[in-house]
Each structure stands twice: as structure tokens, then as C-alpha cells.
Amino acid sequence: MEKSGWWRKVGLLRSFQGADEEDERKPVKPPPKGNKIVVLYYTSSRVIKQTYAECSAVLSILRGHSIFFQERDVFISRKHLEEITDIFGGPISVPRLFVAGKYVGGFQRIIELNEGGELKKLLNGYIKKRPKRVCKGCGNMRYIVCFICNGSKKFYEEERKEMVSCNTCIENGLLPCPVCMLGAVE
Incomplete structure (x- = not known):
């Protein structure tokens, strides 16, 4: 097959x-x-x-x-x-x-x-x-909604006066939780 x-x-x-x-x-x-x-x-x-x-x-x-x-x-x-x-x-x-x-x-x-x-x-x-408790950043989901585009993958840029694509988050508008990742950064 x-x-x-x-x-x-x-x-x-x-x-x-x-x-x-x-x-x-x-x-x-x-x-x-x-x-x-x-x-x-x-x-x-x-x-x-x-x-x-x-x-x-x-x-x-x-x-x-x-x-x-x-x-x-x-x-x-x-x-x-x-x-x-x-x-x-x-x-x-x-x-x-x-x-x-x-x-x-x-x-x-x-x-x-x-x-x-x-x-x-x-x-x-x-x-x-x-930690045995729930992460305060993401609730143990390991990802948070992008703080720049709020998960929409686009945001209004004042300088250009237009909507632009967000390059900060992954393709679905999420970011790895910074609180969870604290112990795993280089």
C-alpha cells in the first residue's frame, strides 16, 4: 500500500x-x-x-x-x-x-x-x-499564545501602517512557554 x-x-x-x-x-x-x-x-x-x-x-x-x-x-x-x-x-x-x-x-x-x-x-x-505544581506560564500545556500577534500570525505595524506577518511564533500562533523552558535553555 x-x-x-x-x-x-x-x-x-x-x-x-x-x-x-x-x-x-x-x-x-x-x-x-x-x-x-x-x-x-x-x-x-x-x-x-x-x-x-x-x-x-x-x-x-x-x-x-x-x-x-x-x-x-x-x-x-x-x-x-x-x-x-x-x-x-x-x-x-x-x-x-x-x-x-x-x-x-x-x-x-x-x-x-x-x-x-x-x-x-x-x-x-x-x-x-x-516542579510538581502547574506551570504559571502555560498551565503545563508547554506553549503559550504569541504575545505579539495574539495567535493570529498577523499584527498591525505602526511604522508601515499595515498588517504584517508575525515571525516570532510558529505557524499556528504559539510560542514555547518561557517558564517551562527555563531549565532547558543553552
């Missing part, structure tokens, strides 16, 4: 033959601005249940280690989708974890490392207690 359109580009659909196999292609380069932090590429889309379940499990594991990490949701941000496609030289399934710019692996590898206790050692230098 040929996959077409947006789904093929995203790379979230798995072939029927290899749905349970881990795609372990090596990245061709590290993630942008990810040399000193933990970066997780994942999806919050519930369209493909297995992928969503795997991403949720990895998020839960990382949150259980009480670390600050940068969450790069390929469903929310086209920029993150393009980043991971560029990193691997083509579409790849998520979740994908990087620590200090080095590729750790996908779902199966992260589970194996966690069960063997190796993930804790790998994340040792990054462990910081995450």
Missing part, C-alpha cells in the same frame, strides 16, 4: 511489515541548539495510536527522571518536523531522543536503557527537580 501526501512526509505511518521494528537510522547531524541539553522529538497527535502511545511513554519516562528537557512536538510545529527530517536525511518515526547533541535512540532503545538503569546514568548530569 503506497503512502502519500502529508503522512509520508511526516514519516509517522509505519509499513505494515515493519510496524514493530525500530528504525535505527543514524542521524546525519545533531539537533539545532541541542548540544548541551536533552531534546525529545515526539508527537502529541492521537491519529496514529501506536506512535502516540510510544511518545507518551517516553515523555512519562523522562518526566519520571525529574529532568528538564526540550520537548519538540512535530505535530504542533512544522519547524520541528523539518528539523528531524533534516537531522535524519528523510522522514523518520518519533519519538527520538538526543542527549548533549548525541543520538540516544527511538522508543525501543529508550525503554531498554531505562529498564537497564543506563538511562539514569546517561541523564545524570541533567537531573534537576521539575
